[in-house]
Amino acid sequence: MKQPILVAIVFCLAGSQSFAQGIVNAELNVAPMAVNPAFTGMFTGSTRVNTFYSSHRAKSSFNYESYGASVDLPLVTGKGGSYLAGGLLLRKDVVAEGDLGTFNGVMSVAYHKIFRKTGDSNNAHAADLAIGIQGGYEQSTINLSRIFFSAPSIDPRWNYLPAPGQPIVWGLGTHPANYYTINAGISFAKSFSPRMKFIAGISANNLNRPTVDIGREYYFDRSGLELQFIGTVAANVLISKRFSLRPATFFYMNSINSRGLVGGNDFCYNLSRNPDARRPTSVFIGLWYRSGDVEMVTAGMTYNRFHIGVAYDYLSPAVRKSGAAGDGGMCLNLKYTAPGKKTGRVVPNDRF
Numbered sequence: 001m002k003q004p005i006l007v008a009i010v011f012c013l014a015g016s017q018s019f020a021q022g023i024v025n026a027e028l029n030v031a032p033m034a035v036n037p038a039f040t041g042m043f044t045g046s047t048r049v050n051t052f053y054s055s056h057r058a059k060s061s062f063n064y065e066s067y068g069a070s071v072d073l074p075l076v077t078g079k080g081g082s083y084l085a086g087g088l089l090l091r092k093d094v095v096a097e098g099d100l101g102t103f104n105g106v107m108s109v110a111y112h113k114i115f116r117k118t119g120d121s122n123n124a125h126a127a128d129l130a131i132g133i134q135g136g137y138e139q140s141t142i143n144l145s146r147i148f149f150s151a152p153s154i155d156p157r158w159n160y161l162p163a164p165g166q167p168i169v170w171g172l173g174t175h176p177a178n179y180y181t182i183n184a185g186i187s188f189a190k191s192f193s194p195r196m197k198f199i200a201g202i203s204a205n206n207l208n209r210p211t212v213d214i215g216r217e218y219y220f221d222r223s224g225l226e227l228q229f230i231g232t233v234a235a236n237v238l239i240s241k242r243f244s245l246r247p248a249t250f251f252y253m254n255s256i257n258s259r260g261l262v263g264g265n266d267f268c269y270n271l272s273r274n275p276d277a278r279r280p281t282s283v284f285i286g287l288w289y290r291s292g293d294v295e296m297v298t299a300g301m302t303y304n305r306f307h308i309g310v311a312y313d314y315l316s317p318a319v320r321k322s323g324a325a326g327d328g329g330m331c332l333n334l335k336y337t338a339p340g341k342k343t344g345r346v347v348p349n350d351r352f
Contacts, residue, residue: 131184181206235247243269281303
């Protein structure tokens with residue numbers, strides 16, 4: 001089988017690891033709970049609902065689509081503004097016209113401990129230390145029939161059809177694999193002033209090293225999926241009453257030494273007649289880069305309590321010169337944040 005199809009299989013079956021590998025395909029706003037469980041509930045309002053869809057088309061080999069939704073909200077608010085939050089994330093990844101697929105459902109819980117200075121009534125210098133944990137269910141499927149009959153050649157490592165005297169390993173048809181994952185993360189957010197807010201976090205995925213039957217013999221060690229780590233540093237910087245910056249950097253790696261770095265910035269402009277409005281109308285455009293292979297442009301708008309964003313990524317010139325084929329990819333994101341009653345909950349950095 002052609003090597004791109006093998007890459008697609010591995011990418012799809014490692015569903016719990018796929019978001020970080022393609023994190024440049026969408027802005028951090030798309031699914032913050034997938035980046036770090038500690039980001040659950042870290043927003044201003046009562047409920048946050050996110051939906052997203054991304055599509056990546058290749059000139060040869062395979063296409064990739066991903067869509068999903070998430071909802072999170074504060075559950076309990078304690079003294080001093082500390083709170084417990086919970087959320088649910090659902091995601092579906094499809095490769096090669098549905099021949100390869102991964103469904104991922106994650107329940108997330110995070111506790112946010114708030115630190116405030118005495119007399120800081122506006123929380124202009126508050127800090128948030130959060131720890132989050134997730135439990136997830138994943139199902140990966142592969143339809144060997146269509147892949148086998150549509151492929152001009154078969155890679156012997158996958159042994160779809162046995163050699164003389166050998167037993168059938170899988171056989172044709174659709175083959176599912178079900179497994180469970182445990183993820184955890186920690187983050188620290190700080191408001192230095194109304195003009196400068198900062199957040200940093202690190203998360204670890206697949207802590208329980210779930211065993212995956214499909215493809216394990218060649219692409220996973222016997223103990224299961226690889227551990228994966230994601231580090232995040234982001235900020236909100238208010239340059240003037242109307243203009244602000246939202247830089248962010250992501251670093252991800254796993255225990256087989258696969259790693260990458262993503263960095264960029266959204267340039268935001270406030271369109272409201274009153275720039276100090278509680279719910280201003282704003283637009284943004286951003287530039288992002290993933291080390292070695294992908295460049296991306298983002299754009300979007302926030303109106304009232306709705307946020308809509310679009311992102312387009314494409315292979316860097318250096319990668320294209322090496323012979324890689326691809327038409328790039330696009331991601332759409334729609335978010336709604338419901339208003340909330342005054343509960344004393346404190347959010348030092350509502351970056352999301």
